[in-house]
Amino acid sequence: MKVNSRGYLASLAVMTLSSVACGDVDPEEAVTISQGVYGMTSYVNDVCSSGCEREPRSMTLLVKSLPQDMDVVSVTSNKDGFYEASLVLGDYRICTTFGRCTDFSVGINEVVRLDYEMSVGPGWSR
Known part of the structure; x- marks a missing residue:
């Protein structure tokens, strides 16, 4: 069986993009800054019949x-x-x-x- 490298790379790209599109971002790998703040923002609907799931949520933050x-x-x-923001030394x-x-x-x-x-929960966490 001959493997088409172009087809393989296209399949790999689709798999990679689909995993990112599902919100499976690893912030430790996504961070590009060398000094500052980064993290994840999410939403949990507390009105659910069983285990409530955390969903990624786009939010605007002010530093x-x-x-x-x-x-x-x-x-x-x-x-x-x-999200991430490059910052100088400080509080x-x-x-x-x-x-x-x-x-x-x-x-x-x-x-x-x-x-x-x-959510009704903790808000910010480290």
Whole structure:
């Protein structure tokens, strides 16, 4: 059986894209920044008959510098829920557009992971 390398590569690309389209993004592999903040945003519908599933959710997040509380950057997570923002050394607050915030610090060459779950649950997690 002769394997067509072009067909094999096309099949591989389709499999890769379909796994990404399902929200199976590994943020540890997706991150491209060397210093700043990154993570995943998701939604859990708490009105379900059995185990509630977490779904990726695109959200806009605002990063502010501390203690000045000045806007630094606005970032929107993609359809898979992944976001990242390059930041300089310092103390920050990251907030959803509906006012759920958490504080964090970025050190030299440090990437901080902060995930947000929109539900009645925890909100921000490290």
